[in-house]
Amino acid sequence: MRRRRWGVGVLTLVLAAACAAAEQTTAPPAFDEVLKLLAARRHGHVTFTEVQQLAMLDRPLQSSGELLYEAPDRLEKRTLRPQAQTLILEHDVLTARRGRRTHVMELRDYPQVVPFIESIRATLAGDRAALERFFRVQFDGTLAAWTLLLVPVDATLAGAVKDIRIEGERDAIRTVEIRQSDGDRSLLSIGPEVPR
Amino acid sequence: MTRPGAAGLIWALLVIIAAGIAARATYTADLSAFLPRSPSATQRLLIEQLRAGPAARLILVALEGADARTRARLSVQLARELRSDPRFIAVNNGDAASLERDREFLFRHRYLLSETVTPQRFTVAGLHAAIADSLDLLTSPEGALLKPLFTRDPTGEMLGILEALGPARGPRTTEGVWSSRDGAQALLIAQTRAAGSDTDAQQAACEAIRRAFTASLAAIPAADRRGTALLMSGPPVFAVASRALIKGEVMRLSGVSAALVALLLLSVYRSLPALLLTLVPVASGALAGVAAVALGFDAVHGITLGFGITLIGEAVDYSIYLFVQSAAHWRHSVWPTIRLGVLTSICGFAALLPSAFPGLAQLGLYSVTGLVAAALVTRFVLPGWLPRSLAIRDLSAPGERLARALQQLRRVRGALVLVPLLAGAALYVHRGTLWNRELSALNPIPAADQALDERLRAEAGAPDVRYVIVASAPERESALADAHTLGALLTPLIDQGVIGGFESPARYLPPLAVQRARQSSLPAPPELSARLQQAVAGLPVSAARLQPFLLDVERARTAPPLTSTDLEGTSLAAAVEGLLVRSAGGWAALLPVYAVASADLSASAVARVRAALARETSVHAVLLDLQGEANRLYSGYLSEAVQLAITGFCAIVLLLSVALRSFARVTRVVAPLALSVLAVAGLLVALGERLTILHVVGMLLIVAVGSNYALFFDRSAQPSQGSVPLTLASLLIANIATVLTFSVLACSRVTVLADLGSTVAPGTLLALLFSALLARPPPAPPAAAPTGAS
Numbered sequence: 001m002r003r004r005r006w007g008v009g010v011l012t013l014v015l016a017a018a019c020a021a022a023e024q025t026t027a028p029p030a031f032d033e034v035l036k037l038l039a040a041r042r043h044g045h046v047t048f049t050e051v052q053q054l055a056m057l058d059r060p061l062q063s064s065g066e067l068l069y070e071a072p073d074r075l076e077k078r079t080l081r082p083q084a085q086t087l088i089l090e091h092d093v094l095t096a097r098r099g100r101r102t103h104v105m106e107l108r109d110y111p112q113v114v115p116f117i118e119s120i121r122a123t124l125a126g127d128r129a130a131l132e133r134f135f136r137v138q139f140d141g142t143l144a145a146w147t148l149l150l151v152p153v154d155a156t157l158a159g160a161v162k163d164i165r166i167e168g169e170r171d172a173i174r175t176v177e178i179r180q181s182d183g184d185r186s187l188l189s190i191g192p193e194v195p196r
Numbered sequence: 197m198t199r200p201g202a203a204g205l206i207w208a209l210l211v212i213i214a215a216g217i218a219a220r221a222t223y224t225a226d227l228s229a230f231l232p233r234s235p236s237a238t239q240r241l242l243i244e245q246l247r248a249g250p251a252a253r254l255i256l257v258a259l260e261g262a263d264a265r266t267r268a269r270l271s272v273q274l275a276r277e278l279r280s281d282p283r284f285i286a287v288n289n290g291d292a293a294s295l296e297r298d299r300e301f302l303f304r305h306r307y308l309l310s311e312t313v314t315p316q317r318f319t320v321a322g323l324h325a326a327i328a329d330s331l332d333l334l335t336s337p338e339g340a341l342l343k344p345l346f347t348r349d350p351t352g353e354m355l356g357i358l359e360a361l362g363p364a365r366g367p368r369t370t371e372g373v374w375s376s377r378d379g380a381q382a383l384l385i386a387q388t389r390a391a392g393s394d395t396d397a398q399q400a401a402c403e404a405i406r407r408a409f410t411a412s413l414a415a416i417p418a419a420d421r422r423g424t425a426l427l428m429s430g431p432p433v434f435a436v437a438s439r440a441l442i443k444g445e446v447m448r449l450s451g452v453s454a455a456l457v458a459l460l461l462l463s464v465y466r467s468l469p470a471l472l473l474t475l476v477p478v479a480s481g482a483l484a485g486v487a488a489v490a491l492g493f494d495a496v497h498g499i500t501l502g503f504g505i506t507l508i509g510e511a512v513d514y515s516i517y518l519f520v521q522s523a524a525h526w527r528h529s530v531w532p533t534i535r536l537g538v539l540t541s542i543c544g545f546a547a548l549l550p551s552a553f554p555g556l557a558q559l560g561l562y563s564v565t566g567l568v569a570a571a572l573v574t575r576f577v578l579p580g581w582l583p584r585s586l587a588i589r590d591l592s593a594p595g596e597r598l599a600r601a602l603q604q605l606r607r608v609r610g611a612l613v614l615v616p617l618l619a620g621a622a623l624y625v626h627r628g629t630l631w632n633r634e635l636s637a638l639n640p641i642p643a644a645d646q647a648l649d650e651r652l653r654a655e656a657g658a659p660d661v662r663y664v665i666v667a668s669a670p671e672r673e674s675a676l677a678d679a680h681t682l683g684a685l686l687t688p689l690i691d692q693g694v695i696g697g698f699e700s701p702a703r704y705l706p707p708l709a710v711q712r713a714r715q716s717s718l719p720a721p722p723e724l725s726a727r728l729q730q731a732v733a734g735l736p737v738s739a740a741r742l743q744p745f746l747l748d749v750e751r752a753r754t755a756p757p758l759t760s761t762d763l764e765g766t767s768l769a770a771a772v773e774g775l776l777v778r779s780a781g782g783w784a785a786l787l788p789v790y791a792v793a794s795a796d797l798s799a800s801a802v803a804r805v806r807a808a809l810a811r812e813t814s815v816h817a818v819l820l821d822l823q824g825e826a827n828r829l830y831s832g833y834l835s836e837a838v839q840l841a842i843t844g845f846c847a848i849v850l851l852l853s854v855a856l857r858s859f860a861r862v863t864r865v866v867a868p869l870a871l872s873v874l875a876v877a878g879l880l881v882a883l884g885e886r887l888t889i890l891h892v893v894g895m896l897l898i899v900a901v902g903s904n905y906a907l908f909f910d911r912s913a914q915p916s917q918g919s920v921p922l923t924l925a926s927l928l929i930a931n932i933a934t935v936l937t938f939s940v941l942a943c944s945r946v947t948v949l950a951d952l953g954s955t956v957a958p959g960t961l962l963a964l965l966f967s968a969l970l971a972r973p974p975p976a977p978p979a980a981a982p983t984g985a986s
Contacts, residue, residue: 052335056347059736063335083332098333101359184343 031139031148034168035128044069047191048077054184066194135164145169203576211480214487221490224395224439224497232552232829238818240780241666242825249786250774251661251822252392253285255430256652257384257405258376261423266416267382268371270424273412274405278386281408283401286770289384290367290374294767301766302357303345307752309706310353311360311683313714317351318724323731326351331735348744350737360687360703367656376655381427383656387770388432395439398432429649438640442498445946449502453937457512460936464929465519465588473578474515480577481511481570488565489558500558502941502949506956507563509937510541510901511570513930517908518574519588520926521919531575533911536855537904538571540848544900547844548893553833556840559893563900595921598928602968609969615871619878632886635830640946662824663797665698665787665809667817672783675776677707678815679785685808686787694801696792701775701785704768711757718753721746789819797821830889837892844896848903856910864913865906868966869899876959890948894955901934901956902963909971924968931964 049064065079077087085098096103131137135150148166152158162179176188231243246252259267259274271289278287288294307313316322330352333342345354367374367383374383386405390397409426461471482504489496514534521530545567548560623630639646667682669675680702689695702710719727725746729739763769775786789805791797797805802819809817852862873895880891905927912920938960941953 050335054334054343056741057331057736058738058741061331061335061736063332079335083329085332 031137032128034146041069042071045194047194048188049191050186050188052184052186055182067190201580203580207480207573207577211483214483217487217490218483221486222495223501224495231554233554233557234552238820238825239829241784241818241820242822242829244777244779244784245664245666245786245820245822246826247393248391248777249661249664250387250777250788252431253388253390253774255386255388255401255405255428255432256649256656257386258427258429258652258655259382259384259409259424260380260427261425262421264371264375264379264382266420266424267375268373269416270409270412270421271373271382271384273415274408275384277408277411278384278405281404283389283397283404284386285389285773286387286767287384288374288386288767288770289382290369290372292372298766298768301763301768303349303354305752305755305758305762306349306353306357307718307749308711308714308755308758309703310356310714311687312351312353312356313717315717318717318719318727320727320730323351323727324733324735327731327735327737330355331737347741348748350742350745357703374656376652381655383652385656387774392431392435395435399436399439402428402433402436427648427652429645429652434641434645434649437645439498441640442502442946445944445949446498446502446504449940449944449949450504453509453940456936456940457933460929460933461512461516464591467588469583470519470588473581474512474519476578476581477515477570477573478507478511480573481507481566484569485562485566489562492561493554493558497555497558499555499946499948500562502944502946503559503952504562504566506897506937506941506952507566507570509934509956509960510567510904512933513901513904514538514571514574515578516930516933517926518578520591520929521922529911533907534571534574534904536852537907538567539855540851540903540907541567541900543847543851544841544844544896544903547840547847548837548896551833551836551840553836553889556833556837556889556893591925592919592921595919595923595925598924599921602924603973606969606973612871612966612969615875615966619874622878622882626881629886630881631834632888633827633831633834635826637886637888638830638890638948640948642945661788662822663789663791663802663805664820664822665789665805665817666779666820667785667787667815668779668781668783669785669816670782672776673707675783675785676702676705677709678817679775679787680707680710681812681815682785682787682809682817685812686789686805689805689808693792694804695797696790698787698789699771699775700787701772704763705758705760705772705776708757715753715755715757718749720753721750724749834889834892837889841892841896845899848899852903861910864970864972865903865910865967868906868963868970869902871966871970872902872959872962873898875962876955879958880955885954888948888951890951891955894952894959897952897956898959898963901960902967905931905960905964906967906971909967913972927964931960934960 045066045068047064048067049062052061052063054061062082063079064081065077068074068076068078073089073091075089079085079087083098085096088095088097094105096105128137131150134153136153138147138149138151140147140149146168148168150164150166152161152163158181160181162181165175165177165179166173167175167177172190174190176190177185178188179185231246232239235243257274259270261267262270272291275287275289275291275294278284302309312326314322317326327350330342330346330350333352333355334346342349342352342355368377368379369375370379370382375381376383386401388398388401390401392398405428406426413421413424458471458475461474462468465471465474485504485507486496486501489500517530517534542564545560545563548556549564551557551560665682665686667675667678669678679700683698683700683702686695686698686700690697706714718724725739728742728746732739732742760769760772763772775788777784777786789797791801802821805819809815809819849862849866852865853859856862856865876895876898877887877891880887885891908923908927912923935957938953938957941949942957944950944953
C-alpha cells in the first residue's frame with residue numbers, strides 16, 4: 001500500500017518534470033516528434049500549480065512551486081506554497097525534504113515504481129517502445145490541442161492509478177491529471193518558464 | 197631407583213584423581229577465554245553485551261538457488277516453522293503479514309506511542325496546526341501514505357511514529373519477502389531466546405534452522421527446489437562454528453603431532469617399549485595440566501587444550517634425554533640439567549599466571565603443572581619401569597658425526613653477528629606495523645565466513661552494532677523510564693546531524709508514567725469534539741468527517757496501558773526483549789546509536805553524545821564503543837603479555853644466575869635464546885605478519901624450550917659431564933620432535949594456534965643451532981669422551 005502510493009507521488013514528480021522539459025519547445029503534433037523534442041531538451045525550469053481533489057475533503061488542496069529538470073535524470077519538484085517541501089529524484093534515489101527532515105529512498109527498493117520511472121525516462125529519451133511496455137498509450141487530438149492517455153498495464157499499479165492524462169497545446173504540455181482508482185485526482189498545471 | 201614401587205603407586209593414584217577431575221571439568225570454546233577475569237565497569241558492560249546483547253543473538257539466514265518465487269515460498273514456510281519454535285523470540289522475513297501486524301500495532305496504540313501526544317497538541321490551536329500540517333502533507337508522497345488514515349489520524353501521529361522509528365533500514369523485497377540487493381537470495385533474520393554465550397543453546401538453534409529448512413524444502417516440488425541452499429551467519433553461528441573448529445583442530449592436531457613424534461621416536465629407538473614409556477610423562481603431564489586448569493578456573497577452554505599440544509613438544513624431551521643419554525648418567529648429570537631446564541620453563545610460564553587474559557593464565561597454569569608432572573614422572577617413575585632388557589639403538593656413532601659437523605659449523609659462528617643486525621633492521625623497518633592490536637586477530641572464523649557475514653549484514657540492513665548506550669537501573673520499569681529520558685536527549689542530536697539515529701525500547705513500550713501522561717493529554721469526548729469544531733475552522737475538512745478520530749482518541753484515553761504482552765506477535769516484541777535486558781545490577785536498557793553515514797561515529801560525535809549523557813544526572817548511562825572497547829581490551833592483553841613475557845625472561849636470567857653462578861655461563865645460555873627470539877620476530881615481521889599476543893607467548897615458549905638446549909651445551913662444556921655425542925644426539929631428536937609438533941600447529945586453521953606454531957617451530961630450531969654455535973667447546977675432543985651407554 002505504502003509503496004504504491006509512493007509511486008503516485010514519484011509519478012507526479014516525473015511527469016511534471018517531463019512537462020518542465022517540454023515547455024516552450026516547438027514540436028509537430030505527432031507523438032514521435034513530441035518525444036524527440038523532449039529528448040533534445042537538456043534543461044527545464046517552470047512554475048506549477050497543483051490541485052488535489054480528495055473525496056474526504058470539503059475543498060481541494062492547492063499547492064504551487066517550481067519544477068526543474070536536468071538531463072538525463074535529475075528531477076526536482078520544489079513546492080513553495082502552502083508549505084515548503086522539496087522532492088528530488090536523482091539517478092535512482094528519491095529524496096524528500098520537508099522542514100528539517102529528509103527522507104531518502106532508493107527506487108530499486110520499490111520495484112513497482114520502476115516501470116513508471118523507466119517509462120518516463122524513456123519518454124524523455126524519445127523511446128516510445130519502452131513507454132508502451134508499461135502503459136497502454138493513446139495519443140489523440142490535433143496539433144492545437146492534443147491528449148496523451150496512459151493506462152497502467154501492471155495490475156498492482158492499476159489498483160492505485162486509473163489513468164494519467166497529459167494535455168498539450170502544439171509543442172507545450174499544459175496539464176497532467178492523475179486519476180486514482182479511489183476517485184481522488186490531482187491536476188498539475190504548468191506555468192511559464194522561470195527566467196534563468 | 198629408590199622405592200620405584202612407591203613412586204609408581206603415588207603416580208597411579210594421582211593419575212586416577214586427575215582423570216576424575218578432568219572428566220568432570222567443563223569445557224568451553226566461547227568468548228570466555230578472551231574476556232578479562234576482573235573487568236572494569238565498562239568491560240563488564242562490554243562482556244554482557246558480547247554474551248547476552250541483542251547483537252549476539254542474531255542469526256542471518258540466506259536462501260539461494262531455485263527461482264525467486266520458490267525462494268519466497270521457502271522463506272515464508274521457514275519463517276512459519278521457526279516462529280512456532282520457542283528457541284526464537286523473533287523471526288523476520290519481511291512478509292507482508294508480519295509488516296502489517298507491526299503497522300497495525302503501531303496504529304492502534306498511536307496515542308500511547310507517539311512522542312507528540314502532549315496537552316498542547318489537543319488544544320484548539322494545537323489541533324488546528326496538526327491538522328493543517330497533515331493536509332499539507334497530503335500533497336506529498338508521504339501524504340499518499342497518510343491519506344487512507346487521515347480521518348482516523350488527522351493529527352498525523354502515525355507518521356510521527358514511523359518517522360521516529362527512522363528510515364526503513366530493511367532489505368529490499370522480492371516476491372513479497374526480504375531479499376538481497378540482487379534479488380538472488382531470500383533473507384531472514386532470527387533472534388534466539390538464549391544468550392549468545394550459551395553455545396549449546398545456539399547450536400540447538402542453528403540445528404533447528406537447518407531442520408526447518410529441510411522440512412520446508414520437502415513441501416516444495418522436487419523440480420522447483422533445484423540447487424536451493426541455506427546460508428547462515430551471525431554471532432551464534434560463529435560461536436558454534438568456532439567451537440566445532442577448535443574442537444576438531446585440537447583433536448586432529450594432537451593426533452597428527454602425537455603420530456609424528458611417535459614415528460620419529462620409533463625410528464630412533466627401534467624399540468616399542470621405549471616409545472610407550474616415553475609417552476608416559478607426556479600423557480601424565482597433559483592430564484595434570486587439564487586437572488589443574490579445571491580446578492583453577494570455571495571452565496577449561498578449548499584453546500587451552502590446543503596449547504596443550506605444545507606440552508608434547510617439551511615434555512617428550514625429558515624422556516628422550518633419559519633414554520638417549522643413558523640411565524648411568526641420569527641422576528648425577530642429566531637430571532640436574534633437566535631440573536634446571538624445568539625450573540627455567542616454570543619461571544617463564546608462571547609469569548603468565550597473573551594475566552588478566554584467562555586464556556593466557558590457563559596456558560600458564562596448564563604448562564607449569566604439565567611440565568612439573570612430566571618431569572617428576574620422568575625422574576621418579578620412569579627409571580623404575582625401565583626393563584633391564586630395554587635396548588634402544590646406540591646413537592653414539594651418529595652423535596659423533598654430529599659433533600664433528602658442529603665443529604665445522606663453529607668456524608662460521610662469526611656470522612651470528614648478522615642475526616641481530618638483520619632482525620633489528622626488519623623490526624625497525626616495520627616498527628609502525630609491528631603489532632596487531634585488534635581483537636579480530638584472535639578470531640578463529642575464516643575470512644571467507646567473515647566476508648559472508650559482512651555482506652548479509654549489509655543486505656539485511658542489520659548493521660553491526662558498534663555503539664550502544666547502556667542505561668542501568670534497578671528495575672525493568674525504571675530502565676524503560678531511563679530509555680525514554682535518553683531518547684529525549686538524543687533526538688536533538690539527530691536533528692543537529694551528530695548521530696544518524698538510535699533505537700530504544702521505550703519507543704515500542706513507553707514507560708508507564710509516560711503512557712499515563714499521554715492518556716491524560718487526551719481530552720474527554722465532549723471537550724475534544726468542541727475543540728475539533730473550532731480547530732477545523734478555515735481548513736478544507738469538516739469536523740463531521742473526523743468522527744473516527746474522536747472514537748479512536750476516546751478508545752486510547754480509556755485503554756489500559758500497554759504491556760509487553762500487547763507486543764506479542766509483532767516483531768517489536770523482539771526489539772523490546774533485545775533492548776531491555778537483565779544485567780548484574782538489575783536491568784539495563786540498551787540504545788544502539790547509529791552514525792550519520794558511515795558505520796563509525798566521529799570522535800567529536802562520541803564526545804557530544806557522552807556530554808549529553810553526562811548532563812542528564814538522573815540516568816546512569818554510558819556510551820559503549822563495542823569494537824573500540826574490545827580492541828582496547830585486547831590491546832591491554834597484548835601489552836600485558838609483553839610485560840609478563842619480559843618478567844618471565846628476567847626471572848629465567850635470575851634463576852640461571854643463581855644456579856650457574858657464573859656471568860659467562862649465564863651469558864652463553866641466555867644469548868642463543870635472545871638471538872632466536874630476535875631472529876623469529878624479525879622473520880615474522882619481514883614476512884608481513886603483525887605480531888599478536890600468541891606470538892609473544894610463542895617467544896616465551898622458545899625461551900622455555902630453548903633453555904634446555906642451552907643448558908645441556910653448558911653442561912657439555914663442563915668437565916666429565918657425560919657423553920657429548922649422545923647429548924648432541926638427544927638434543928637433536930628432542931628438537932626435531934618439538935619442531936614437528938609446532939609445525940603441525942602452524943598448519944592449524946585456528947589463527948591463535950597457527951601463530952603459536954609458526955613462532956615456536958623456527959624459534960626452537962634456531963635456539964638449538966645458536967646454542968650449539970655459541971657454547972664453549974667441550975674440554976676434551978669428542979672422540980676422547982667416555983662413549984655411550986655403559
